[in-house]
Amino acid sequence: MPNIHMHYVVPGDDFTRAGEASADLKARLKKLGMPSDAVRKVAIALYEGEINLAIHAGGGEIEVQVFPDKVEMTLTDTGPGIPDIDLAMRAGWSTAPDEVRSLGFGAGMGLPNMKNYADDFEIESEVGVGTRVFMRVNVA
Amino acid sequence: MSDYFHSVTLDKDECKGCINCIKRCPTQAIRVRDGKAHIITELCIDCGECIRVCPHHAKKAITDPLSIMDNYRYKVALTPPSLYGQFNNIEDPDLVFAALKDIGFDEVFDVARAAELASDATRRMLATGAMPSPVISSACPAVLRLIRVRFPSLINRVQPLVAPVEIAARMAKDEAEKRGLKREEVGCIFLTPCPAKVTAIRMPIGTATSDIDAAVAVKDVYPLLVGAMKHAKDEAERPQSGRIGIGWAESGGEAAGLLTTDAYLAADGIENVIRVLEDLEDNKYANIEFVELDACSGGCVGGVLQVENPYIAKSKIKKLRRYMPVSMNHLEEDIPAHMLWDTDLEYSPVMELGKTKQESFEKYAEFEDIMEKLPDLDCGSCGAPTCESFAEDVVRGNAVLGDCVVLMRKKMEAILKAAGLDGT
Numbered sequence: 044m045p046n047i048h049m050h051y052v053v054p055g056d057d058f059t060r061a062g063e064a065s066a067d068l069k070a071r072l073k074k075l076g077m078p079s080d081a082v083r084k085v086a087i088a089l090y091e092g093e094i095n096l097a098i099h100a101g102g103g104e105i106e107v108q109v110f111p112d113k114v115e116m117t118l119t120d121t122g123p124g125i126p127d128i129d130l131a132m133r134a135g136w137s138t139a140p141d142e143v144r145s146l147g148f149g150a151g152m153g154l155p156n157m158k159n160y161a162d163d164f165e166i167e168s169e170v171g172v173g174t175r176v177f178m179r180v181n182v183a
Numbered sequence: 184m185s186d187y188f189h190s191v192t193l194d195k196d197e198c199k200g201c202i203n204c205i206k207r208c209p210t211q212a213i214r215v216r217d218g219k220a221h222i223i224t225e226l227c228i229d230c231g232e233c234i235r236v237c238p239h240h241a242k243k244a245i246t247d248p249l250s251i252m253d254n255y256r257y258k259v260a261l262t263p264p265s266l267y268g269q270f271n272n273i274e275d276p277d278l279v280f281a282a283l284k285d286i287g288f289d290e291v292f293d294v295a296r297a298a299e300l301a302s303d304a305t306r307r308m309l310a311t312g313a314m315p316s317p318v319i320s321s322a323c324p325a326v327l328r329l330i331r332v333r334f335p336s337l338i339n340r341v342q343p344l345v346a347p348v349e350i351a352a353r354m355a356k357d358e359a360e361k362r363g364l365k366r367e368e369v370g371c372i373f374l375t376p377c378p379a380k381v382t383a384i385r386m387p388i389g390t391a392t393s394d395i396d397a398a399v400a401v402k403d404v405y406p407l408l409v410g411a412m413k414h415a416k417d418e419a420e421r422p423q424s425g426r427i428g429i430g431w432a433e434s435g436g437e438a439a440g441l442l443t444t445d446a447y448l449a450a451d452g453i454e455n456v457i458r459v460l461e462d463l464e465d466n467k468y469a470n471i472e473f474v475e476l477d478a479c480s481g482g483c484v485g486g487v488l489q490v491e492n493p494y495i496a497k498s499k500i501k502k503l504r505r506y507m508p509v510s511m512n513h514l515e516e517d518i519p520a521h522m523l524w525d526t527d528l529e530y531s532p533v534m535e536l537g538k539t540k541q542e543s544f545e546k547y548a549e550f551e552d553i554m555e556k557l558p559d560l561d562c563g564s565c566g567a568p569t570c571e572s573f574a575e576d577v578v579r580g581n582a583v584l585g586d587c588v589v590l591m592r593k594k595m596e597a598i599l600k601a602a603g604l605d606g607t
Binding site: 045047062065066069070071073074075076077079080082083086087090111150156 | 333335336461464465466467469530532534535536537539540541542543544545547548550551575
């Protein structure tokens, strides 16, 4: 079975475009006949990731690999990096600036939600270098 | 009987094979093949957008003629609240009721009356907290069909409540039966604002059968009603509903009529509805309890089988509502069984490229190869609305790559050049 691959570039600070990748991936997963609960988990986790790339990292890239039994997403950026990952993973903790919060974002649920909806979640980050997030959603 | 009935249909003689409808169909359900439009039945949700945009009036809605009422001994007109916005200078729905009796109906059952009961039922459903939040309204049949084909993960959020017009038909028949009539003698005829309601009667979602016997388009009965209004006797018809019921005519009316919550969202116009459903699927709305979705812009007043501009109709209804009581109907006890769905809304998958996941994966790879070749102009000349939908048609075996006029032109140019015939 062919291995299916997608690549998305997320521009920084453009909230009107954040969400395009998750919407596109969702449509493609439906074409691939993926079950709806898996599609939904992927869409939610990736949307949160896209918002993070737009708000915090000045943009970034998303690599997606689709297999019949799993969807793997890798988000990389060359943004400021996360000094304390444990703190960043805490629900409700946010470093989003006020102008972002006034748009309804920055509730401090991004990373926790990503971890929650993904079956496997890995994050590595270096201050001044960037952040890499890997998520896997299993498909029943 | 076929698995699909569609109220929206095509008059082949009128169709010129242009691309207006394929471009505007929200589910990409139309293709132009051999110079004529074809509706793909599995994808069509009967929203009526193509009827609205067809410049040649080739898209039609199948509705019943008014004479169908002669088939019944006791004729009941079911009137949607949007109907009252179609007329000039009326201060009360009473005059509409009187005109309907004048043209031959024995009874008028105001659907707004059933809508007020539906509002009450929704309040109770929300209060139990038993459904995953936000709860999605089940009132618009085109939206239900859209969810069924495109948003399977949202099916469990749709409230299992029978639409007001169906509740109205059931109540009208129950009441007639109590007065000694036989159920089959009673004809419940809905004056429908849209084709989606016609489909909902013939192929109901949520209920095994419909108690509505026929649907006559508002535009077909309108001239008769206007005439009858001039001489209709004011028999002091009693008002049947208040502001909440009449409010269902427009977008936001159903949600605002809940009164118990402000945490609602109301979207109208099929493209906006799709955007909201996409967002709901991604969990984007926190703290919203109820979502009202109307396929037509403006809500039911925007239905394509009516005569008045929806915004004018809204303003007329606003005037009409001014002196009405808030509501005239409420549930005495628990939500009665006849207001609840007896069949589940089931996902009917239409987006998969293949029958199995394996086949879908293989076809997807083919689809990507074809997309590489296509010009991405979405010109519609092949008969499909976008290059992407054309590529899907090709992998499904419903079109051939040569249908792309841009590719064909390139091919022709290459042939001419090779033969030294391109003028260089």
